[in-house]
Amino acid sequence: MASRICVTLPADSVQYDIQIADGVLQSLPSIVGQCRAVIITNPTLLTHYQERLRQLLPDATCITMQDGEQHKNLETVAHLYEGCFAAGLDRAGKVIAFGGGVVGDTAGYVAATFMRGIAFIQVPTSLLSMVDSSVGGKVGVDHPQGKNLIGAFKQPDTVLIDPTVLKTLPDREWRCGMAEVIKHGFLADPELLNLALWGKSQAAELVTRAVQVKVDVVQQDPYEATIRAHLNLGHTFGHAIEKVSEFAWPHGEAVGVGLVCAAHLSYRLNLCSASLVDTVTQVVQQVGLPTRIGDLDPQAINTAMSTDKKRKSGKLRFVVLHGVGQPAMVDDVPQATVLDVLRSLQ
Ligand SMILES: NC(=O)c1ccc[n+]([C@@H]2O[C@H](COP(=O)([O-])OP(=O)(O)OC[C@H]3O[C@@H](n4cnc5c(N)ncnc54)[C@H](O)[C@@H]3O)[C@@H](O)[C@H]2O)c1
Ligand SMILES: [Zn+2]
DSSP, X not given: OEEEEEEEEGXXXXXXXXXXXXXXXXXXXXXXXXXXXXXXXXXXXXXXXXXXXXXXXXXXXXXXXXXXXXXXXXXXXXXXXXXXXXXTOOTTOEEEEEXXXXXXXXXXXXXXXXXXXXXXXXXXXXXXXXXXXXXXXXXXXXXXXXXEEEEEEOOOSEEEEOGGGGGGSOHHHHHHHHHHHHHHHHHHOGXXXXXXXXXXXXXXXXXXXXXXXXXXXXXXXXXXXXXXXXXXXXXXXXXXXXXXXXXXXXXXXXXXXXXXXXXXXXXXXXXXXXXXXXXXXXHHHHHTOOOSOTTSOHHHHHHHHTTSTTOBTTBOOXXXXXXXXXXXXXXXXXXXXXXXXXXXXX
């Protein structure tokens, strides 16, 4: 199965393709063309794909950043700028991100800012980055104050998704990617929640469906003025959980339990039925993601949320669900209610 989804942002005169097909990596040379290119990746990916990348792009310079969310920071960005200068990259050059969301977000920030912005190609290699972070143009890095607090909008020129690379993805990372897949399912496509349909062998179809949800949203609201914020379902809780765990909880696991928290919050605010809470909990559990916060401190999570950038004018802002396919924003959630939800999920 091969698909091509075209993302169109008329207000910015931007248009780019997302190509999804087994083996589509073969198109990388023709997409990069003759210009100078750097591939930003990490040592884990190189273990599996160094030879392949060398064959595909023999003239490109490979620059590595260390693996892990804790390296998605400005120090790494500075290191990558050095690599770009050393490679002789100029305004006509291209940055290729080959990796998961950490590489994609960091490389994208480099591409957005190096010489005020150069062309950017996303080659996402984790399920999470295929269905979520590589699409929509948000790039950036973390700051000690919180996740993704330094960033930019940088639309890629092309997104190349080759699901065959998922063969080397650890199972835990597959489950983390499924957190965003089911998030998209709860937001807009219940078929994605029919988990019996979706194994690794159906990855191309799964990714296509899940990407389509994100594309539909970002085309309507590229700069998160309105409905794009719905994509943060489970993320206000999730980001705080990541932070409080000092990133021992990976993003996808934090989002998994974040979805459960969001469902409980919706119920406590009288916005949804108890059965929706059960459905969300069951789906998260079936995917193999945590549904409780375990030994993390509810108060610490609550405090961490108050520095999240999704806070609006001093009040905590959450995405809630009225039902499957019916997200909404609420701005005035009492801290005590949030704390109750977290305590009930210990
Ligand atoms: N920009 C956005 O819109 C957006 C959206 C969602 C998430 N994000 C960000 O994405 C990041 C999480 O992305 P992630 O889950 O991909 O994490 P990640 O980039 O850390 O990748 C997870 C792990 O899998 C490894 N890996 C990736 N692809 C592999 C492959 N094919 N084979 C073997 N190993 C592979 C990585 O090296 C890493 O160890 C977070 O920083 C999050 O904030 C950004
Ligand atoms: Zn996410």
